[in-house]
Amino acid sequence: MNIHQPRADVTGRTLAIVGELKGLEGPLLPILHEIQHEFGYVPQDCLPVIARELNLSRAEVYGVFSFYHDFREHPAGRHVLKLCRAEACQSMGGDQLAERAKRLLGIDFHETTPDGAVTLEPVYCLGLCSCAPSAMLDGEVHARVDADDLEALVAEARR
């Protein structure tokens, strides 16, 4: 049993989201997306609530949550910088760009700067392979990213 009592707002919002989406066929992914959209991550307190409402076991819900790369257990930084690490971007210097980003931010992939400003994440393909290397800052796409562009992106994210 969970020894933590879910916070009222988390439970309330989760119930509202589940109520809104449970009529969909296969509602679990849409629900998890919406919860992450709402809170910026998937608070673990949500999972038993979802499980109860969808008549699933908590293990099943946790299993789905943990399977997908997108869903976070903890809040991200204020900005999320994703760098494409796939082959087309590799062919255009993506690896060097990634090293540079790590140095500029002082963090590795999957980490957040100590001031909570930026989370750095790898992404495997943004579909911008014809104008590599590419990046995404808070959902906004950038292509043919060179060293100067990267510095500008990092500066923007740091603000």
Next chain:
Amino acid sequence: MTTMTTKIYIPRDAAALALGADKVAKAMEEATAARGLDATIVRNGSRGLHWLEPLVEVETPEGRVAYGPVKARDVASLLDAGLVTGGNHALCLGKTEDIPFLKQQTRLTFARCGVIDPLSLDDYRAHGGLRGLQNAIAMEPMAIVAQVTDSGLRGRGGAGFPTGIKWKTVLEAAGTRKYIVCNADEGDSGTFADRMIMEGDPFVLIEGMAISGIATGATKGFIYTRSEYPHAIATMAEAIEIARAAGVLGPSVLGSGRAFDMEVRTGAGAYVCGEETALLNSLEGKRGIVRAKPPLPAHKGLFDCPTVINNVISLASVPIIMDRGAAFYRDFGMGRSRGTIPIQIAGNVKHSGLFETAFGLALGETIDHIGGGTASGRPVKAVQVGGPLGAYFPRALFDTPFDYEAFAARDGLIGHAGIVVFDDTADMLKQARFAMEFCAIESCGKCTPCRIGSTRGVEVADKIAAGIEPEKNRELLADLCNTMKFGSLCALGGFTPYPVVSAMTHFPDDFKPAPLVEAAE
């Protein structure tokens, strides 16, 4: 003299946006207003000439004139040069249709992409849209299936399975509830054709899915796409609303009395969900774990119901087949690969973008002539065709024609027809290691060869790189690839050996010190 509002086209495709198209559109809007010019801006899809994005076009009596790549700071000088009447400028590319990269193509599936306003159903109709669906609703389901079968259309996701046969299986399957699932989980590096269709001509996909539904008795469709494609998701969702409001979707498709509706679903960053059975599990709200086949999805697919699962490009190619006839489509191509294929030229290449052409074009042609060689100006070392699970081909294999069987005969695969070009600075051992690393990150974990094999593969590649018993470890890597190829449940573990083995075979020097014996090319 009457004046007509001039149409200026500035793409809304993600590639154009990533290169500043929104800034260009804003600057254009402000500048045309400030100058009192009678112009309106249309946000079209991309023509696929990505090295020229953002590609701005203006409608003139002689046809559309193109400018690119345009930056926001170029707008003033473009207008000074008379852009609204197709005036000359350093960035002027002449008539769009005459640009060789475009002129050499055979655009069937992408006929409207980049041409029309993607969210204008009137534009869509004016450019031949909905004619295929109109024809289909007047036909018996079996006749639609027969027409698609006769066209020779094969699955463009990579497997190349005949689309008509798949539909026939679903049509004949017993069941009151059937589904059409569009696999838009385009995760392969080097591919963006699905994204371009969803952003540039979403109604063609809706039309293709509606035809598929009417042909098989399915009344519900899902487009499963990637969270990495926010623009495609937004455009698709909006297009579905528009189609529903216009009666293209709903309880009576185009007044036929036959029902079909659909929705967009978003994945959550798992590459393996591009595998059809993992995708179905994900749609059902489960972990994206691969299912053993049989049962085939056509018999027991989504929620155990008979399900057509087709790639975006397969479905988007159906409307023209139903409009122009099976023979029209089948007359393009070579061997058993009929029709056209949208080749995506990406990576280190000068003229990058989407090139739709009949099957049969030689690989080298797309890279050297159409692609213009590398962007870096250095020699081409290798090209990877078909995404992270596709083989690396050296120049010696550049005569391979785009044909499912021809690629298979050379231990490669067309996949989703993406090409990633690498120059001579590429380290093929590193690329082989990445293939294993990627498989390890993305493995669903169900079968051992993929789950464990990929991690062992990374370790063995590292040992070779470190010079630890290189000969023994190369043999071990080849053996491991053999196990993964034949022992994995799906293409992720089963095809990861393609890039690894091809890298070892064709680029033995990168796996030094001792070159492989079988590498004599």
